[in-house]
Amino acid sequence: xxxxEWWRDAVIYQVYVRSFxxxxxxxxxxxxxxxxxxxxxAELGVDAVWLTPFYVSPLADGGYDVAxxxxxxxxxxxxxxxxxxxxxxxxLGLRVIIDIVPNHSSSQHPWFREAVAAEPGSPERxxxxxxxxxxxGGDLPPNNWQSVFGGPAWxxxxxxxxxxxxxxxxxxxxxxxxxxxxxQEVHDEFDDVLRFWLDRGVDGFRIDVAHGxxxxxxxxxxxxxQSADLLDGVTRLPYFDQDGVHEIYRxxxxxxxxxxxxxxxxxxxxVEDADRVSRYLRADELHQAFNFEYLQTGWDAGALRRVIDRxxxxxxxxxxxxxxxxxxxxxxxxxxxFGGGEEGLRRGLAATLLMLALPGSAYLYQGEELGLPExxxxxxxxxxxxxxxxxxxxxxxxxxxxxxxxxxxxEAPFGFGPAGTAPWLPMPPAWSxxxxxxxxxxxxxxxxxxxxxxxxxxxxAALGEGAISWIDAGDGVLAFRRGRSFVCAVNLSGAxxxxxxxxxxxxxxxxxxxxGGRIALPDDTAVWLRT
Ligand code: TEU
Numbered sequence: 001x002x003x004x005e006w007w008r009d010a011v012i013y014q015v016y017v018r019s020f021x022x023x024x025x026x027x028x029x030x031x032x033x034x035x036x037x038x039x040x041x042a043e044l045g046v047d048a049v050w051l052t053p054f055y056v057s058p059l060a061d062g063g064y065d066v067a068x069x070x071x072x073x074x075x076x077x078x079x080x081x082x083x084x085x086x087x088x089x090x091x092l093g094l095r096v097i098i099d100i101v102p103n104h105s106s107s108q109h110p111w112f113r114e115a116v117a118a119e120p121g122s123p124e125r126x127x128x129x130x131x132x133x134x135x136x137g138g139d140l141p142p143n144n145w146q147s148v149f150g151g152p153a154w155x156x157x158x159x160x161x162x163x164x165x166x167x168x169x170x171x172x173x174x175x176x177x178x179x180x181x182x183x184q185e186v187h188d189e190f191d192d193v194l195r196f197w198l199d200r201g202v203d204g205f206r207i208d209v210a211h212g213x214x215x216x217x218x219x220x221x222x223x224x225x226q227s228a229d230l231l232d233g234v235t236r237l238p239y240f241d242q243d244g245v246h247e248i249y250r251x252x253x254x255x256x257x258x259x260x261x262x263x264x265x266x267x268x269x270x271v272e273d274a275d276r277v278s279r280y281l282r283a284d285e286l287h288q289a290f291n292f293e294y295l296q297t298g299w300d301a302g303a304l305r306r307v308i309d310r311x312x313x314x315x316x317x318x319x320x321x322x323x324x325x326x327x328x329x330x331x332x333x334x335x336x337x338f339g340g341g342e343e344g345l346r347r348g349l350a351a352t353l354l355m356l357a358l359p360g361s362a363y364l365y366q367g368e369e370l371g372l373p374e375x376x377x378x379x380x381x382x383x384x385x386x387x388x389x390x391x392x393x394x395x396x397x398x399x400x401x402x403x404x405x406x407x408x409x410x411e412a413p414f415g416f417g418p419a420g421t422a423p424w425l426p427m428p429p430a431w432s433x434x435x436x437x438x439x440x441x442x443x444x445x446x447x448x449x450x451x452x453x454x455x456x457x458x459x460x461a462a463l464g465e466g467a468i469s470w471i472d473a474g475d476g477v478l479a480f481r482r483g484r485s486f487v488c489a490v491n492l493s494g495a496x497x498x499x500x501x502x503x504x505x506x507x508x509x510x511x512x513x514x515x516g517g518r519i520a521l522p523d524d525t526a527v528w529l530r531t
Contacts (some may be wrong), residue, residue: 005262005264005287006047006048006095006203006262006264007048007262007266007321009321009359009360009361010095010320010359010361010362010451011046011361011362011363011364011457012047012048012049012050012095012097012363012364013041013044013049013363013364013366013452014049014050014052014328014329014365015034015044015050016062016365016366017030017031017051017053017063017076017400018052018059018063018404018424019366019403019416019423019424020273020366020404020405020422021033021034021036021037021405021407021416022413022416023415023417024417024418025421026075026417027417027421027422027423027424028075028076028424029076030053030075031072031077031078031081031082031085032081032085034049034051035081035084035088036071037407038085038092038094039092040293040436041094042092042093043451044369044450044451045054045093045454045455045457045458046205046364046451046454047093047094048095048096048188048203049089049094049095049096050097050099051096051098052099052207052329053098053101054072054073054077054082055071055073056068056070056071056072056073057318059073059075059386060106060107060173060175060176061076061172061175062329062402064099064101064176065101065104065105065106065108065175065176066101066106067105067106067108067109068109068110069105070196070413074482079175082200083200083201086088086200087201090201094202095203095204095264095391096202096203097168097204097206097264097266098192098204098206099205099208100194100197100207100208101209102177102181102190102248103171103178103179103208103212103213104170104171104177104178104208104209105176105177106175106176107175107176108175111124112177113420115127115128115130115168115268116157119416120132122363126170126183127185127186127285128177128178128179128180128218129169129180130167130168131167131168131169131213131219133154133156133167138164138167139164139165140217141154141156141167142167142169143219143220143221143222144170144221145171145221146221147170147172147173147390149387150392150395151388152389153169153171154167154168154169154170155167155168155170163184163310166337171209171212171239172209173386173390178212178308181213181214181244181248187248187251191252191255194252194256195255196253198255198256198263200343202263203261203262203263203264204256204264204265204266204287205256205263205264205265206266206268207266207268208268209268209269209272210245210268210286210289211240211267211269211270211280212239212240212245213248214242214243214248215238215242216238216242219238220238221405222237222238225526227452232471236272238268240271241271241276242383246487247263248283249267249280250285252265252286253265253284253286264288265285265286265287265288266291266323267280267281267286267288267289268289269289270292273293274291274293275314276316277291277319278314278315278317281315281318281320283318284319287320287321288321289326290325290328290359290363291302291311291322291323292325292327293310294307294308294325294355295327295331298337298338299339299347299492299524301476301477301478301490301492301493301494305477305478311454312359312360314341318528321359321360321361322358322359323360324355324356324358324360324362324363325362325365326351326352326355326365326368327364327365327368327401328401329352329401330398331398331399331401332374332400332401333367333368333373333374333401335347335348335368335371336376338483340373343457343524345371345373345446346510346525348371349446349449349509349510350491350492350509350524351490352450352509352527353488353490353507353508353509353526353527354478354488356457356463357457357463357486357526358468358482359467365401368446369451370405370406370434370436370446370447371445371446372403372405372431372434374400374401375399375400375401375403376400377428378425378426379401379426382399383399383426385397385398385399385402395453399425401423403423403425403426403427403428403435404416404423404427406427406431406432406434407435407436407437408435408436408437409432409435409437410432411432412431414427414431414432414435415437423503427450449507452507453507456506456507456528460486460528460530461483463482466482466483467482468480468482469481471487471489471501473489473499474493475493476493477490477493478492478496479499479501479520484531485530485531486528486531487501487503487528487529488526488528488531489521489526489527489529490525494523495523496520497520497521498519498520498521499518499519499521500517501514501517501518501519501529502517502518502531503519503531504529504530505519505527505529506528507527508526508527508528509525509526510522510524510525512525512527513523
C-alpha cells in the first residue's frame with residue numbers, strides 16, 4: 001500500500017535563516033539557532049519547515065546568490081550543524097525542505113570566476129550567457145531585457161587591462177549571473193547537487209525562480225510596452241515559463257522518486273495564472289507550486305472566492321494539492337497589506353483561518369504567527385535588499401519583511417541573539433509587545449490563535465484534502481462546508497452579520513457568539529464550527 005503523501009495537506013513554515021535565531025551573536029541567524037528553537041515550531045503545530053538558502057554566499061541577495069551549493073556559509077554554521085538540525089527536526093516529526101537556486105549562481109561561484117578569467121567562446125564562458133554587445137564598439141546590451149530588480153539585465157565585463165569585454169545576462173542582480181541551461185554540464189551539476197542534499201536526508205526542495213532557467217534561444221527583444229513584470233499576463237516573456245523548463249523537472253522528479261521516503265518538489269513560479277502554474281504540477285513533474293494568485297488577492301470576498309474556486313479546479317485537473325500562502329520574504333507582510341494596525345491584524349488572522357480551512361497545503365512565513373507587521377521605517381543606511389539600490393531608491397525593497405524575530409525580553413534583540421548584540425537589521429522597540437514569550441502567556445494573542453488552529457486542523461479529519469461546498473451566506477461573507485461536520489465562515493462585509501448556523505465554535509479569530517441556531521460574526525472575523 002502507498003502511504004498518503006505528506007505534503008498534500010502539510011502546513012509548512014518558512015524560516016528565513018538570516019532572521020530566525022542567532023546563536024553566536026554575529027547579528028545573523030544561523031542553523032544552530034534554528035535547531036535550538038525547533039521545539040517551539042513543533043509546539044506551534046506545523047508539519048514541516050522550509051529553510052531559505054544557507055549556502056556559501058556573499059549575501060548580495062540574502063543568499064539567493066550561491067557561491068557553493070554543497071556547503072554552509074560560515075555565518076550560518078557548518079554541514080555538521082545542518083545534519084544536526086535535520087536530525088533534530090525529524091526527531092520532532094518535522095520535515096525539512098531546503099531552497100535550491102538553479103537559475104543563477106553568485107558571481108563569486110568558482111564557475112563564474114573562471115568564466116571571467118577565460119576568453120570569449122571558451123567552455124568556461126559557456127556555462128553562463130555571455131554575448132557581444134550591440135551598436136558601435138558593442139557598447140549597447142545584447143537585447144533590451146530588464147532585470148527583475150530594475151535596470152538592464154546585462155552587465156559588461158571589463159578586462160584587467162581596462163578594455164571592454166563581453167556582456168553577461170542576469171535576470172536579477174549583476175551579482176547573480178544566469179546559468180546556461182542549454183549546457184549538459186549545468187544539468188549534471190544540479191542533478192548532483194540535488195543528490196547531495198537528498199543523501200543528507202532533506203524531505204524536499206523549494207525551487208527558486210522555477211519558471212526561469214530556459215530562455216528563448218534567439219534572446220529576442222521584448223516588445224515595446226511589455227514590462228519585466230513577472231505576472232505581465234500579456235505575452236509570455238522570452239525568459240520565463242518557456243516549455244523547455246518542464247524537461248528539467250521531469251528529470252528532477254525521477255531523481256526525487258529514486259529516493260526512499262517522500263521527497264517533495266515545490267515550484268516558486270510567478271506565472272500568469274493557475275492554468276500555467278498547473279503545467280508544473282503534471283504527474284511526472286513537481287508536487288506543489290506556491291499559489292501566488294491567492295497571495296495577491298486583496299481583502300475582498302468575491303475576488304477570494306473566485307481565486308479559491310479556480311485554484312481548486314485547476315489543481316484537481318492535474319491531481320496536485322492546492323497550496324495557500326499569504327506572506328513570504330519577498331512581499332509586504334500581509335497584516336500591513338490588509339491595511340495595517342488593528343484592522344490589518346484582524347483581517348490577517350481571519351485570512352489565516354480561511355487558508356487553513358481550505359483543502360491542500362499551507363505555507364506560513366516566520367513571524368506571521370506573531371502578527372508581525374512590515375517594518376516600513378528602517379533607516380535607509382540599514383537597507384540591504386538589492387532591489388532598493390537597483391530601483392534607484394524608488395522602492396524600499398524587501399528588508400521590511402525580513403526583520404529578525406522577537407522571541408523574548410524587553411530590549412532588542414529580543415532573544416533573537418544574545419543580549420547586547422546587534423541584529424543585521426534593527427528591530428523596532430515596540431516589538432517588545434509582540435515577543436513570542438509575551439504571546440505565549442496571552443490566550444488572545446495571534447500566536448495562541450495559530451496554535452489552536454493548527455491543533456484543530458490536525459484533529460479535524462475533514463480538513464486537509466477533500467472538497468468544499470459553499471454556503472450562501474450573503475454579500476461579503478465566505479462560508480463553506482468541509483465534510484459533514486465542519487463549517488468555516490469569514491465576514492468581509494464591512495459590518496457585523498448574523499448567520500443561520502448552528503454548531504460548536506472550534507476556533508474564532510475574534511469575539512463570536514453562537515447559540516439558538518445563529519452565530520453572530522463581527523466584521524473581519526473568521527470562525528470554524530463543528531456542526
Ligand atoms: O524570487 C523570484 C522573484 O522574482 C520574486 O520573488 C519577486 O519578483 C521579487 O522578489 C521582486 O522583487 C526568488 C526569491 O524568492 C527572491 O528572494 C530572490 O531575490 C529571487 O528569486 C532571485 O533569486
